[in-house]
Each structure stands twice: as structure tokens, then as C-alpha cells.
Amino acid sequence: MGNTDKPKRRIAxxxxxxxxxxxxxxxxxxxxxxxxxxxxxxxxKENFEASIISEVYELKFENVRVNLAEGFIKVxxxxxxxxxxxxxxYPYINSTITLTTNEISLGKVKIFELIINKKLxxxxxxxxxxxxxxxxxxxxxxxxxxxxxxxxxxxxxxxxKLDIRSFALREFKLIDASVKRTNSFEKSNIQVEKFNIxxxxxxxxxxxxxYLFLINKVAVSLTGLEVSLQEGTVSYLSLDxxxxxxxxxxxxxxIDTLTYAFSDFDQQLSxxxxxxxxxxxxxxxxxxxxxxSDSSIKLNKLNISPNVSQATIQKKFKYQHLAFSxxxxxxxxxxxxxxxxxxxNKLLIDEIAIDSAHAxxxxxxxxxxxxxxxxxxxxxxVARIKTPVHIKKTIISRAHLNSxxxxxxxxxxxxxxxxxxxxxxxxxxxxxxxxxLLNASAYIEGKAKAHLHIAYSYDRPEIKFHGxxxxxxxxxxxxxLMSHTPASVSTGVCDKITFSGAASxxxxxxxxxxxxxxxSIDLKLHEKAQWKSSVLSFAWNTxxxxxxPPSSKVPSxxxxxxxxxxxxxxxxxxxxxxxxxxxxxxxxMDKENKxxxxxxxxxxxxxxxxxxxxxx
Numbered sequence: 001m002g003n004t005d006k007p008k009r010r011i012a013x014x015x016x017x018x019x020x021x022x023x024x025x026x027x028x029x030x031x032x033x034x035x036x037x038x039x040x041x042x043x044x045k046e047n048f049e050a051s052i053i054s055e056v057y058e059l060k061f062e063n064v065r066v067n068l069a070e071g072f073i074k075v076x077x078x079x080x081x082x083x084x085x086x087x088x089x090y091p092y093i094n095s096t097i098t099l100t101t102n103e104i105s106l107g108k109v110k111i112f113e114l115i116i117n118k119k120l121x122x123x124x125x126x127x128x129x130x131x132x133x134x135x136x137x138x139x140x141x142x143x144x145x146x147x148x149x150x151x152x153x154x155x156x157x158x159x160x161k162l163d164i165r166s167f168a169l170r171e172f173k174l175i176d177a178s179v180k181r182t183n184s185f186e187k188s189n190i191q192v193e194k195f196n197i198x199x200x201x202x203x204x205x206x207x208x209x210x211y212l213f214l215i216n217k218v219a220v221s222l223t224g225l226e227v228s229l230q231e232g233t234v235s236y237l238s239l240d241x242x243x244x245x246x247x248x249x250x251x252x253x254x255i256d257t258l259t260y261a262f263s264d265f266d267q268q269l270s271x272x273x274x275x276x277x278x279x280x281x282x283x284x285x286x287x288x289x290x291x292x293s294d295s296s297i298k299l300n301k302l303n304i305s306p307n308v309s310q311a312t313i314q315k316k317f318k319y320q321h322l323a324f325s326x327x328x329x330x331x332x333x334x335x336x337x338x339x340x341x342x343x344x345n346k347l348l349i350d351e352i353a354i355d356s357a358h359a360x361x362x363x364x365x366x367x368x369x370x371x372x373x374x375x376x377x378x379x380x381x382v383a384r385i386k387t388p389v390h391i392k393k394t395i396i397s398r399a400h401l402n403s404x405x406x407x408x409x410x411x412x413x414x415x416x417x418x419x420x421x422x423x424x425x426x427x428x429x430x431x432x433x434x435x436x437l438l439n440a441s442a443y444i445e446g447k448a449k450a451h452l453h454i455a456y457s458y459d460r461p462e463i464k465f466h467g468x469x470x471x472x473x474x475x476x477x478x479x480x481l482m483s484h485t486p487a488s489v490s491t492g493v494c495d496k497i498t499f500s501g502a503a504s505x506x507x508x509x510x511x512x513x514x515x516x517x518x519x520s521i522d523l524k525l526h527e528k529a530q531w532k533s534s535v536l537s538f539a540w541n542t543x544x545x546x547x548x549p550p551s552s553k554v555p556s557x558x559x560x561x562x563x564x565x566x567x568x569x570x571x572x573x574x575x576x577x578x579x580x581x582x583x584x585x586x587x588x589m590d591k592e593n594k595x596x597x598x599x600x601x602x603x604x605x606x607x608x609x610x611x612x613x614x615x616x
Contacts, residue, residue, distance in 0.1 A: 040064050040073060040111070047120045052145050052206075055087040061104075066111070071122075073106040090145045092255050094138035101130030108170070123170035130174065132195070134181040146209050146255055172199040179222075187231045193224030210254040218246040233277050240271035265292035265338070275307075278316070281325075282307050295336045303327040310362050319370035322363050329356030329398075347389040354396045357420075363405040375570040377463060377505075379436055379456035383429050390428040397421060399442065413483035418443045432459050444469075447476035448494070456571075463571055465510075466500035474519065492519035492546075499582055503574045506565050512582025513558040517547045519587070545587055555604045559585040559593040 041064045048059045062077035082096040107124030174197045181190040201216035220243065227237040248263035272285040286301035305325050306313060313323050335350025376384075399420030405413050420442035426434055436456040443449050452467040474492035482488050494516045501510020549556040561581040565574055585593050 040066050044073075044075070044120070052147065055145060056083055056090065056093060057081065057144075058083050068111060071107070071109045071111055073109050073111075075104045075106065076102060078102075078104050088145070093142050093145065095134070095136045095141035095143050097135075097143055098133040099127075099130050101127055103128050124173075125169060125171075126173045126175065127177070128175045130177045132177050132179045134179070136181065136183040136185065138185050140258070142255065146211070147206055167202075167204040169202040170200065172202055173197070186229070188227060188229040191224075191226045192222050195222045196220070210252060213249070213251040213253070215249045216247070218244070218249055220244040229277075231277075234274055235277045236273075236275040238273045239269050242269045243267060262292075266290060280306055280308055280313055280316075292338050295334065295338065297333040297336060299328070299331040301327070301329065302331060310364075314364045314367070317367070319373070320363055320365060320367045322361055324359065324361050326357065326359035328354055328358075330354070335392075345387060347387055347391070349391045350393070352391060352394040354394070354399075356398045357396050358400045358402075360402045361404075365405050366408055366410070369568050371568055374567050377456060377461050377503075377571050379458045379463075380461055382427060382436060382456075383432065383458050385429050388430055390426075390430050391424075392426065394424040394427065395422070396424075401442075411483075415480055415483070416445055418446050429458070434458055445477055445480050448472040454575075461505035463503040463508075463574070464501075465503070465575065467498070469494065469497035471495055474516065488522050490520040490522045493517055499579060501561070501578055503565065503571070503578070506567070507563065508565065508574050508578050509560070509562045510578060510582075511558060512561050512579070512586060513556060514583055514586040515548055515556055519546045545589075548586060554601050557586055557589065557593070557597055558600075559589065560596070561585060 041061075044061075044064070045059065048054055057080055060079045060081075061075045064076070065074045066072070079098075079100045081098050105124070105126040105128070106120075106122050107126070109120070109122040113121050174195065177192075177195040177197075179190070179192040179195045183189070196219075198219040199215050199217070201214075203212075203214040205212040221241070223241045225237075225239045225242060229235055229237075244265075244267040246262050246265050249260065250262070251258065251260045267288075267290045269288045270286065272283075272288065274283040276282075282303075282305050284301075284303045285299060287299070289298040290296070304327065306323070310323060314321065330353075332353045333349050333351070334353070337346070337348035340346040340348045375381075382389075399417070399422060401415075401417040401420065403415045403417070407413055420440060422438070422440040425437040425439075427436055428434070435458060438452070438454040438456070440453075441449065441451045449470045449472075450467060451469075453465065455464045457463070472494050474489040474494055478488040494514070496515045497513070499510060499512040501508055545557070559582060561578055563574070563577045563581050566577075589597060
């Protein structure tokens with residue numbers, strides 16, 4: 001009977017031991033779970049304190065949550081700030097960064113490596129909604145120390161700090177960061193509502209006096225950018241959104257230089273808004289798209305407009321000043337050599353295509369001319385550009401120009417050019433013995449279609465030009481004529497205008513032919529009595545050649561023109577004065593052209609007689 005109780009006691013004793021073991025395991029696991037956060041916290045801090053960065057920055061954080069099974073660590077209430085009293089002085093550090101965030105997530109962390117060897121080895125870092133403050137104070141901004149290239153490992157940092165050596169990361173994400181940046185060197189401030197950056201396959205290696213960064217892919221985006229500047233031509237800049245992507249980026253950075261390379265690059269921005277330094281001009285851009293792989297840049301809806309009246313703008317200038325505003329529907333650059341631009345500081349482009357370009361220009365001629373200013377021709381202006389440049393072709397389609405000037409009598413003269421088509425070939429300072437070629441066609445006042453070809457020499461101040469105007473009714477240009485002269489055309493048809501010439505630095509000469517019929521001009525001398533104006537108009541029309549050619553039996557009048565250049569004005573003034581001189585001498589010929597025309601008529605009669613004899 002007594003032996004029957006022994007197995008039961010053994011079973012009960014075994015259950016007790018098993019229960020005790022389970023309870024012990026639970027207690028130990030609970031204690032480990034409670035203390036693993038402290039262990040990880042201590043290990044993270046020791047890992048940071050072992051780096052050279054800790055000599056100038058301090059790291060603080062509060063709660064740490066750990067998932068041992070997945071190697072996941074979440075760190076809360078994190079701040080990284082510059083130390084008030086750095087352990088060592090690094091005079092070349094001229095800028096600082098401050099980061100505060102509620103949460104940093106570390107993924108696929110080798111936790112036991114962190115605990116035992118104080119090494120942070122992981123695959124992912126995600127920082128959510130941080131606040132970042134940058135204080136920049138130099139031309140090139142340096143935030144962290146560099147390892148002394150001449151020092152040994154034990155003395156490299158003075159306090160036997162460990163450097164980074166190398167660090168690898170599968171993925172890094174900064175999510176919806178708010179950023180504030182001040183730059184005392186450039187006197188500018190930047191604020192960003194949301195800044196995002198994603199890096200994949202990041203590798204950092206700390207070399208003597210140098211850092212090496214290798215990144216497989218970089219993606220950057222931001223929204224709500226605002227920039228204010230105290231100096232320079234721009235006072236304010238904002239944009240709605242910006243995106244940038246880089247493939248296979250490598251960067252080497254030392255105290256003096258930064259070099260980089262990549263396999264592909266692109267960026268886009270939208271709704272750019274710029275205010276000029278004096279707040280006179282406002283520049284907007286709807287979209288910008290750059291693609292390195294396509295060698296292209298595209299812009300949509302670029303607009304440059306004044307914030308104030310022309311009178312306000314002109315008050316800023318003592319002398320005559322050409323004020324410009326306008327907008328472009330689209331602009332595309334093709335065949336851009338980005339490598340030459342980045343590494344050689346050269347601007348090499350195959351083609352620029354501009355569509356729907358509208359420009360407005362204004363000049364106040366009541367102001368004096370700056371006699372000290374002697375503008376060069378375009379060829380010499382391009383040759384003086386310091387940056388090597390070669391743009392093979394520029395095409396402008398559907399161009400529109402409104403030009404107006406305030407005359408000395410207070411009236412305004414205007415000219416409108418519509419539906420312009422312009423090509424510009426060989427814009428370069430790399431081929432000095434060549435020429436810049438311009439071909440253009442447009443409608444003057446929407447009525448007279450004109451063609452113009454100009455060759456601008458690069459190696460000497462010389463322009464060669466020729467042009468033509470197709471048939472149109474002369475009274476259609478009365479608004480233009482009356483803006484510049486006290487006359488209007490009563491009747492008349494232009495059959496054709498052709499001209500050609502060459503301009504040197506000081507003068508221009510050439511030939512001009514204006515074919516027309518039934519021309520009658522009415523002088524509008526408002527300051528004179530009406531009867532006197534009528535008399536002068538009658539006298540003018542009496543001496544005016546009303547037809548060219550005068551009849552079918554005589555040749556047309558083709559005249560030679562010669563003008564002296566106003567050295568204080570540019571090439572447009574040379575062209576305009578050449579055309580006006582040709583028009584005047586065609587309608588009322590001077591002595592030299594009369595003599596030449598008489599000889600031409602004589603020769604024409606001789607040729608006609610000879611032809612008649614041959615026919616008989």
C-alpha cells in the first residue's frame with residue numbers, strides 16, 4: 001500500500017520543476033526584455049561616442065524599442081546638436097547641422113554585434129518628419145572633422161576616438177523633413193516645408209583626410225521651398241515642388257575640394273517664382289525638366305514681367321536704357337554635353353528650340369545717351385564671353401515683338417512684329433574665324449512680310465546683311481510711319497523691297513531697291529497751319545517719284561546708300577538707318593544716285609535699240 005504513492009509524488013515533483021523552469025524562463029525573459037532597451041541604448045550611445053563626429057556633435061534620445069527576432073530598433077525623441085564645448089578644435093569646420101525628430105527606425109540591425117562589439121551594422125535607416133537646421137558660414141561648407149593624414153590610429157583624434165573607417169547601408173530615407181538653412185557667407189535664408197531623400201546601397205569610407213561616398217541611387221524631392229537673399233540680383237525665390245534622381249553616384253570630399261561622378265541624372269521643378277533684387281521684375285516658370293541620359297532640358301511657360309510701371313523703371317537709369325519683358329511658351333535644349341559643362345566648364349549644345357516667344361521692349365529717348373558707352377557688334381560681344389560656348393543652332397518659332405519708345409516731344413512711337421521665325425547658327429567663341437548667321441522672317445504691323453539674313457563676323461567688327469519685303473499696301477503701315485515721321489501714305493503699293501550691304505565698325509554701305517506704284521504722301525505738320533501743311537504736301541508730292549520703275553520702258557531706280565554709324569548705338573541702329581537712307585534716296589534721289597541712274601537709263605535705251613535691230 002505504501003509503495004503506491006511514490007510514482008505520484010515523482011510526477012508531481014516533475015510538474016513542479018517544469019513549472020518552476022517555465023516561471024524562471026518567463027522571469028528571465030521579462031528581465032532581459034526590460035533591460036534589452038537599456039543595453040541597446042547604452043550600445044548606441046557608445047557606438048556614437050566612439051566616432052570622430054562625437055567630438056563636435058552630441059547625440060541624445062529617450063525611448064528605445066527593440067524587436068530581437070526581426071532586428072528592428074525604434075529610437076524616439078532623437079536630437080543631434082553641435083557641442084557647446086567641442087573636445088577638440090577643428091578650425092576648418094565652418095558650418096553646423098542640427099536634427100531633431102520624434103522617431104528614427106533602424107532595420108535589420110545585427111543586435112548582438114552592437115551589444116558585444118559596439119558596432120552598428122544594419123540595412124535600413126528611416127527618419128520620419130524631422131526638423132533640420134543648417135548654419136552655413138563659408139564658401140565651401142564643412143560640418144565634420146577629417147582624419148589627420150599624418151597621425152597614427154592612437155593619436156589621430158587626440159582622445160583616441162575611433163573614426164568611421166567604413167559604413168554600408170542598404171537604404172536610407174529622410175521623410176517629410178522641415179528644413180531651415182541660413183548662410184552668412186551668401187547672406188541668404190532657405191526654408192522647406194517637406195524635404196525627402198532616399199539613398200540605396202550607400203557606402204561610406206573614411207580615408208586619411210578624405211571621405212569616399214558611393215551610392216547606387218539617390219532620389220530627392222521637396223515641396224514648399226522659399227529662399228530670401230540680402231545680396232545679389234535676386235531677392236526672393238520660391239517653388240512648389242522639386243525632384244532629382246541620380247544613379248551610381250561617387251563622391252570624394254576633403255578639406256579643399258569635392259569631386260564627383262555619376263552615370264545618370266535628372267531633375268524636375270514646377271511653379272518657380274523669382275523676384276529681382278530691386279523688386280522691379282518678376283520671373284515665373286511653370287515647369288523645368290532636365291534629363292542627363294537624353295542630353296536635354298525643357299522649360300514650359302517662362303515669363304519675365306515688371307512689377308512696376310515703365311516710368312518707375314526708367315527712373316533708376318540716368319541714360320537711355322532698353323527695358324525688356326516677355327514670355328516663352330516652351331524652350332527645349334537638345335544635344336547638351338553635360339560632361340563638358342560639369343567637368344570642363346564648357347557650354348556645348350546642338351540645338352535650342354523656342355516656341356511662342358513674346359517680347360516687349362521700351363526706351364525713353366527723352367533721356368541723354370551715355371556717350372561713354374560704345375556697344376560692340378554681336379560677334380565681338382559673343383567672342384568676349386569667358387565661358388567656352390558653342391550652340392550650333394537656335395530656332396525661334398511664332399515670335400512676337402512690341403517695341404515702343406518715348407520720343408523727345410513726349411509722344412510714343414511703336415512698332416509691332418508678328419509671326420516671326422528666326423534661326424541662329426554657330427553661336428560660339430571657339431571658332432574665331434567663322435561667323436554668327438541669323439535668318440529671320442516676320443510680319444511688320446501684321447501686313448508686310450520681311451526676310452532678313454545677317455552674318456556677324458567674329459574676328460573683326462563687321463556685319464554683312466541682305467533682306468527683302470514682299471508686296472503690301474503702303475497705307476497699312478501708316479500707324480508705324482506716323483509714330484516716327486510727320487507723314488502718312490495716302491495711296492500706294494509696295495511691289496517689293498530688296499537690299500544688301502556691309503557695315504564696318506564706323507559706317508555702312510550697300511544697295512537698295514524699292515519697287516512701288518501710285519505713291520502719294522500726306523504731311524501732317526500739326527504745329528503748322530493746315531493750309532501750310534497742305535501746300536507742303538502738294539510740293540512734296542510734286543517732286544516725289546510716285547512710281548518705281550517710272551514706266552515700263554525704263555529700269556527701276558536702284559540706289560546706293562551710305563551712313564555713318566552712331567558709335568553709341570548698336571547694330572540695329574545701323575540696319576534701321578541703312579534701310580531708311582535707301583528708302584529716302586529711292587523716292588527723292590540725291591546727286592550721285594541721279595547720275596548713276598541717268599547712265600543706267602542710257603545703257604538701257606542702247607540695249608533696247610540693239611535688241612530691236614536684232615529682231616528685225
